Amino acid sequence: MTSIRSIKGTQDILPDQSHRWQALEAAIRNTMGRYGYEEIRTPAFERTELFARGVGEETDIVSKEMYSWTDQGGEDLTLKPELTAPVARAYIQHNMGGQSPTNKLYYIDALFRRERPQKGRYRQFHQFGVEAFGSEHPEIDAEVIALAMAVFNGVGLSGLSLKLNSIGSPQCRGDYRDALRDFLTPHLNNLSETSQNRFEKNPLRMLDTKAPHEIEILKDAPNISDCWTQDDKDHFDEVCSLLDAMGISYDLAPNLVRGLDYYTRTTFEITSTALGAQDAICGGGRYDGLVETLGGKSTPGIGFAAGMERILLAMGDDTSTGHEPHIYIVGLGDTVRPTVLQLAESLRQNGLAVAFDVLRRSMKAQMREANKAGAKYAIIMGDQELESGQAEVKDLSTGDQQKVALDDLSSHMNSLSF
């Protein structure tokens, strides 16, 4: 009988790692609270159509990476591969815009994409992110970017770089698409098959190419900023100056076009030098057309998503072991067992972390365990202690040991410092 393994690209988060996740999640929630963002949770799966419409049929996500199936009732469903579309769907469905002119939402969630796994890329992975609806003004762009940086700085990430661009309004994108096509038409025969494909369907994404000879060709390509409307330019300039005012440094990245269809104007990406080929820990931008595309009232919005696995990778290993018991109760013999349990329970109810042996092992083994677990104190309970009414309390860091009356034990332990 062969044992069953986890699915490729998924991973178990064992206790030696889960405390790191908890710390990251706590830092995220803390920062979100200070910036005034509230959590939203959406279902693990949605109608496939939501992503087809919201993300775009021609995107890699929709065209080849979704886990989709038809359920027993004949509905086409998909495990969510990204969260902006589901959050926008919930925003529309619950008329959140009607109850408040702006909504600042965040999430921490698991996503699913069927790609070949590699360092920093998994088939089930986790993102935190925000979606801010209702304002088209640059100050929300700047706040969202500042928020992302605040989380990363808060968990001690360094070696980050923020890349910033604007892909303009839809009108600008149309103009630029034409300009880019005109420029590239003479070079068409020198382009790769995928680039030729994109030439037809989504010319902006050709800027993403990593093929050296294509990068060479694109060096002289028109810049999207050439097609900005005056409003686009004003908007982008103000985002930049607000970031300047907050002391957040960034690099202009004229070729940064996000892959998903819904983006407009501001786009940004944060990369870390601590990662491998998949070095983006955060990507986001403005999506002023998305809500309307999904059937809601025209509503501006901006958000980002950040990869938690990548953040944890970039943070590197820390050596803290998580939760260590304050006290380890060493029980000797059968008769003290009720006393050990009763004592542990009462100390725990007083807020202390208490552990005891459940394998009926020798005293030596129990002491070793107390040490290994990182307990600050050991309480030794045997027949002698039961009879005399005094337990031995040992400070495991100094080795000092003293007798404490059982009646006073609880208050005594509470008075110690941990």
Add this chain to the structure above:
RNA sequence: GUGGGUGUAGCUCAGCUGGUUAGAGCACCUGGUUGUGGCCCAGGAGGCCGUGGGUUCAAGUCCCAUCACUCACCCCA
């Protein structure tokens, strides 16, 4: 979907040009202390050498296939 790398103990890895009982360190367990941890010492447990086939007197070692893991491409968090 495509390419590279790697599969030997729970973990990190040795195992030379095929040669007889497959090793180390760490971790784990027991003892050295009739009821006292860390350090030290002694001992122990733990391997169909990823799987299947082939070559050979002989395969962890060579060949083929297959699977898994991993890194990278495409693309993204």
